Amino acid sequence: MNPPGAPDPFLDNLGRIYGTFIGGLLAIVGTLAILEQLGLPDQIIGYVFVFVTLAIYAGIGIAARTMRVSQYYVAGRQVPAVYNGMATAADWMSGASFVGMAGTLYVLGYDGLAYVIGWTGGFVLVAVLIAPFLRKFGAFTVPDFLGARFGGNLARMIGILVLFACSFTYVVAQIYATGLIASRFLGFAFETAVYVGLGGILLCSMLGGMRAVTWTQVAQYLVLILAYLLPVAILSAQEFGFPLAQATYGGVLQRIAELEQQMLASGLADPATLVPHLQPFTTLDPLNFFALIGCLMIGTASLPHILMRYFTAASVRDARRSVAWTLLFVAILYVTAPAYAAFAKLEVYQNVIGAGLDALPQWIYTYGKLGLVDICGQSAASADAVREACSAQPGNTGVLRLPDLAIDRDVIVIAMPEIAGLPYVIAGLVAAGGLAASLSTADGLLLAIANALSHDVYYRMVDTRAPASRRLFIARLLLLGAAILAAYVASLRPSDILSMVAWAFSLAAAGLFPALVLGIWWRRCTAAGAICGMIAGFGITFYYLAMTQFGGMEEWYGVKNVSAGLFGVPLGFAVAILVSLVTPAPSRHVQALVLEIRKPSGEPVLRDGAS
Amino acid sequence: MTQLSEQPPANARRWWQQTMRLALLTLAALAVFAFAVHAFVGALDTLVFFGFPLGYYMAAQGSVIAFVVLVFWFVAWQERIDRKAGVAEPSPRDPEGSL
Incomplete structure (x- = not known):
């Protein structure tokens, strides 16, 4: 075990290391911009961005390699709150957030803002209800907590099942996005590009586990946020003479509304297909709008690969602060996405339609x-x-005419520099940002999957006396296996899997949220109650998703299947509470454990986890 | 697990009540900005804020900013409650306990 105050050359110089990193990144952007003017071909610019950033991530991954179990699983529990916030923000913002969010807002208009609200508000739930308590508990993984609180391996197994259900499709989508970006900017075949992306992911996570992933994710956050903010800031400066697009795009929205009226008047747009950008509840009715916000919020508070990041904080207080910093860093991207959508839409309405x-x-x-x-x-x-x-x-x-044009959602962000006629350097930077977003999320997800297998299944259930070296060997082997399987599935371009990604939130929400919240906040919650609640909540959500998507079942009350958690979460709570009330109260030992995890001070409850 | 107390003493009970009250207050504020405000989007859109219709602005930025403020406020307040009740952890890296 490493005491928090022990000298660590990396931890003691974080500011200098990442300051140099940002400076270097800006220098590369500047140099390439000059070389582009001198005639450097676009293809080479794309290569430089992709391979330089990949090399940096891999370098951090190799430098942070470790042979310690607690370093591998929870980065030695000494990540400062601000950096943990950045790493979690990168972990959280997937390729889909980076590439697809603005496109979704472009297509859905006001109704797409449900994603912005849900995906940010969820972190308030994490800070209040879950993260500090799980940190105090001292587990390595979320199923670890369920196993200890709800007496044994059945609860642990169900936790692992939910974790797989919501993480695997998600990681396939990340690798798919990596392949898409690499094939666009490197000119590789998609199937090859997928394995290039896989190599990047493995270099970051294989050797150093959570420790390496944490520090590469910080670098990836910096790349992705710079890449996201820069193009839209340039556009705003061109249009309004002021680079803070988040404040200026009100004017853009007004022009969009005017152009919509003009297009309708001139017959370029059809009132039946035009989605007015500012008008609420055109594509989602209020029930679906609010249900989606709720499911995304609760899902955010239940995703195992996010919650596990807070296990790396140095203290309960740092875990709580990490959540606050995460929300701040995530919010920077999410308040920019609507500006992206507005600028892109204005450009298309002005220069393409008609x-x-x-x-x-x-x-x-x-x-x-x-x-x-x-x-x-x-x-x-x-x-x-x-x-x-x-x-x-x-x-x-x-x-x-407007109805003639159909733009894929993923294009808006990637093509924005070209749409606005910006130099190719900016497009290269955006590609590097999208790659950073996909890689960081894929790293976190693969680690969550492999840790659940190696720690919860192998160490806790198969061989509880395995020495540290064998546990780490197994963990790396499983990580490699999970990564290759995910890359193989992604290389098949499975459209079904991609449409299932949004399901992860409802599945995690219904399967884990009631058990986690009741386990912490209600001492009387029994093992039988939590297990039945998890099965019922997860079961009905899975049933609803599968039957409406593939079984041709009618929607219940018109609720779209991305919001399936609307049924699963209340049912999970109801079943857990009712079954708890009819089963004998938990043992005094378990009740004392609950009291102990509520209190920030004192040793972690699960000492074994920190060995 | 040697120091687990089975019955919370009065002091600890008061601390937990304050923690619960803060949690409920924070969740209520969350519900206002995540749901309640947006139910009035039609009425809010008649007002203009920095060139934005206010209802749209609240969904695109206002609520998100409110969440950020709310979570930092919650963290600071919870730390105060913990310190006063004497359950906060000592921290070698950050003895003042400021944000």
């Missing part, structure tokens, strides 16, 4: 070739293809 079919901007064809922009129902691969597709449409006059 343009002649032979005078479309070049980016349409760049992304049309990748199948991400459709015009008149066909991929917009070239001017000829567009003309051909549109001439088949009734009423076409050679001018692009």
Whole structure:
């Protein structure tokens, strides 16, 4: 065990290390911008960004390698709150948040803001209800807590099952996003690009476990937030002379509303298909809007790979502060996403809609070739293809109308620099940011999966006397196995899996939230109650998701299946409470344990976990 | 697990009540900004704030900023409660316990 005050050359110089890192990153951006003016080809700029950042992550991963169990699982429990906040923010913001969030807001308008509200508000729940108590408990993993609080391996097994259900599809989607970005900017075949991404992920996490992942995630946060803020700041400065896009895009929203009216008046848009950007409840009714906010919030508070990050804090107080910093760092991205959507929409409404079919901007064809922009129902691969597709449409006059254009959500952020005519350096930086977001989340998820297998299944259930070296060997072996399996699934381009990612929140919410909250806040909650609650909540959510998606079942009360937790969470609570009340109260030992985890001071309850 | 107390003494009970009250207050504020405000989006949209319709602004930024303020306020207040009740941890890296 490392005492918190022990000298550590890395921990004592964090400010200098990451300060140098930011300086170096800006220097690379500046140098490449100059070289681009001198004629450096785009392809090379893309290579430099992707490989330089990958090399840095791998370097941190190798430098932070460890042979200590507590370093491997919880980074020695000495990560300062601000850095833990950054690492958790990177862990949390997936490729989908980075690449897809702004696109979702572009498509859904006001209703998409349910994601912004739900994914930020959830951290208040984490800080108040869960993180400090799990930190005090001193577990390595979330199932570890369930096993100790709810008397044994059945609760632990169900916890592991829920963890797999919500983590595996999620990690496949991350690797898929990595492959998409690498194939766009490196020109590799998608299947090859997936394995390049996998190599990056493994270099970060194999040798150093949580310790290495923590410090690469901090670097990845810095890359991704810089890459997200810069393009939209440049646009805002061009448009309004002031780079804080988050404050200026009110003016953009007004222009969008005016253009919508003009397009309707001139017949370029159809009132039946135009989604007014500012009008609430056009694509989601209020029930679905609020249900989605609730499910995303509770899901955030239950995702094992996020909760496990707070086990690395140096104290209960630091765990609580880490959550606050996480929310701040996450909020910076989420308040920027609507600005992205607004600037992109303005650009499209102004310069693309109403343009002649032979005078479309070049980016349409760049992304049309990748199948991400459709015009008149066909991929917009070239001017000829567009003309051909549109001439088949009734009423076409050679001018692009709004209903003719379909942009994939993932394009908005990646293509933004090209849409706005910014230099290619910015596009390269955005690619590096998207890659950072996907890699950091994939690292966290794979670690959560492999740790549950090696710590909870192997060490706690199979061989409780395994020496540290064998535990670490098994952990790394399982990490490798899980990573290769996920990359293989991603390389098959499984569209079903991608649509299932949003399910992770409802599954985690229904399966874990009632057991975690009642386990901490209600001493009377019994093992039988929690186990029945988890099975019931998870079961009904899974049933609803599967049956509405694949079984052709009618939606209940019109609730969309991304909000399936609306049924699972209350049922999980109700069953857990009712069953607890009819079963004998937990032993005095367990009740004392609950009192102990509530109190910040004193030794961790599970001493064994910190060995 | 040697020092587990089975019955909380009066002091500890008061501390837990304060903790519970703070938690409920924070969750109530969370509910206001996550749900209640947005139920009035139609009425709020008639007001304009820095060029934004206020209802849209609350969903896109206002609530998020409120969450950030709320969570830092909660953390500071909980630390105060813990310190006063004498259950806060000593911390070698940060003896003052300030944010």
